[in-house]
Amino acid sequence: MTTEANTRMQRPLDKVDPQIADLLREEAVRQATGLELIPSENLVSEAVLEAMGSIFTNKYAEGYPGKRYYGGCEFADKVEQLAIDRAKQLFGADHANVQAHSGTSANVAVYMSALKPGDTVLGMALAHGGHLTHGHPLNFSGRMYKFVEYHVRQEDERIDYDEIEKLAQEHKPKMIFVDMAHIAGLVAAGVHPSPVPHADIVSTTTHKTLRGPRGGMVLSKAAFAKEIDKLTFPGTQGGPLVHTIAAKAVCFMEALEPSFIEYQKQVASNAKALANAISRHGFRVVSGGTDNHVFLVEVHPRGITGSDAEKALDRAGITVNKNAIPFDPLPPMKAGGIRLGSPSVTSRGMKEPEMELIANGVAEVLTHMGDAGVEQKVRKQVAELAARFPIYESRTRAAATHARV
Ligand SMILES: Cc1ncc(COP(=O)(O)O)c(C=O)c1O
Numbered sequence: 001m002t003t004e005a006n007t008r009m010q011r012p013l014d015k016v017d018p019q020i021a022d023l024l025r026e027e028a029v030r031q032a033t034g035l036e037l038i039p040s041e042n043l044v045s046e047a048v049l050e051a052m053g054s055i056f057t058n059k060y061a062e063g064y065p066g067k068r069y070y071g072g073c074e075f076a077d078k079v080e081q082l083a084i085d086r087a088k089q090l091f092g093a094d095h096a097n098v099q100a101h102s103g104t105s106a107n108v109a110v111y112m113s114a115l116k117p118g119d120t121v122l123g124m125a126l127a128h129g130g131h132l133t134h135g136h137p138l139n140f141s142g143r144m145y146k147f148v149e150y151h152v153r154q155e156d157e158r159i160d161y162d163e164i165e166k167l168a169q170e171h172k173p174k175m176i177f178v179d180m181a182h183i184a185g186l187v188a189a190g191v192h193p194s195p196v197p198h199a200d201i202v203s204t205t206t207h208k209t210l211r212g213p214r215g216g217m218v219l220s221k222a223a224f225a226k227e228i229d230k231l232t233f234p235g236t237q238g239g240p241l242v243h244t245i246a247a248k249a250v251c252f253m254e255a256l257e258p259s260f261i262e263y264q265k266q267v268a269s270n271a272k273a274l275a276n277a278i279s280r281h282g283f284r285v286v287s288g289g290t291d292n293h294v295f296l297v298e299v300h301p302r303g304i305t306g307s308d309a310e311k312a313l314d315r316a317g318i319t320v321n322k323n324a325i326p327f328d329p330l331p332p333m334k335a336g337g338i339r340l341g342s343p344s345v346t347s348r349g350m351k352e353p354e355m356e357l358i359a360n361g362v363a364e365v366l367t368h369m370g371d372a373g374v375e376q377k378v379r380k381q382v383a384e385l386a387a388r389f390p391i392y393e394s395r396t397r398a399a400a401t402h403a404r405v
Helices: 004-010 018-033 046-052 074-091 103-114 140-144 161-171 184-188 222-232 242-256 258-280 306-315 343-347 352-367 372-388 393-404
Strands: 095-097 120-124 146-150 201-205 216-220 294-298 321-323 337-341
Touching (some): 184 258, 216 222, 258 294, 258 343, 306 372
Antiparallel strands (some): 095 216, 201 216, 294 337, 321 337
């Protein structure tokens, strides 16, 4: 039987909102034909996308599995419990809260569970690798708590553990917690040492190296479980995003597959290969290299700002982000460097030989700043390389079909 309501609900996106439908297609083509080197991004599987764009977006489920404030949660409970159990298994954690809407929300819950306003925390300085939520003065963290910044050493741009020890003894911080947002995938695969056995509380995002949906998560020792849960809901959030939790569960399932270890090993090898190749073109890599998925390239000695480099590379189909470097002479909106990472290109199946090609393209654009001819030439090479490692084919095919009709 067809009802008016039913007919309304069945209308395809193209009919309801052709502008958004077009933009979805354009974004799929952008992602498929360009090279994504932003280290905090990745390319999720169709399985993760399917869970994310699912029927669970309709469901309110305030509370936790078995203890909800809404009816009809029998399937939401199962989804969240699967996500929790898989997260605990993946990271060997006593407790997992998978409800944080984002990495920032996860950190809000962590701080609220362990600190009072005005308490002292040690956090890494933003330009030295920290995040806004680690005490930046414009962020809630810097406004609510007294953050004492630690740094990398100027000589070798590596974390100065002596300074951390000195600062910890001097300021007696209430908390030194671990935010493993960037490296979570490497940690899950055993390619990076895990903070989970050592730290009381570990926060993370699920969308970077872990290759899940945009979201956050908090892992903790059993003793902190109750407080973390209480400060996530009702402390700092309302209803969880059950569709996102379903996608997190799928992401954890994929991360438990043996092939995820191979993927993460390749992420680290590719980052090393890319950093080495770029330095062979005469660009300095901050701290001389990388042990994980990300590295910074200093561009200001060439008279280029990170911002200009980002724009030029974007025009050539290579997406990076400008980034302040330690002891940066330029303000953050210009920045003296760019940040590059391997998670997305590795998800496409690229390996060391492709890292050489990407480095050639980056170096060519940056040594011919503002040369539209060079940018176009590299753009074409990028498209050819991307085409050899196809992604989201059903989406790009749909875009091509749509463009023809
Ligand atoms: C270390 C770290 N923590 C937290 C976050 C915040 O995550 P979100 O953007 O999901 O709020 C980020 C994001 O870049 C991050 O790199």
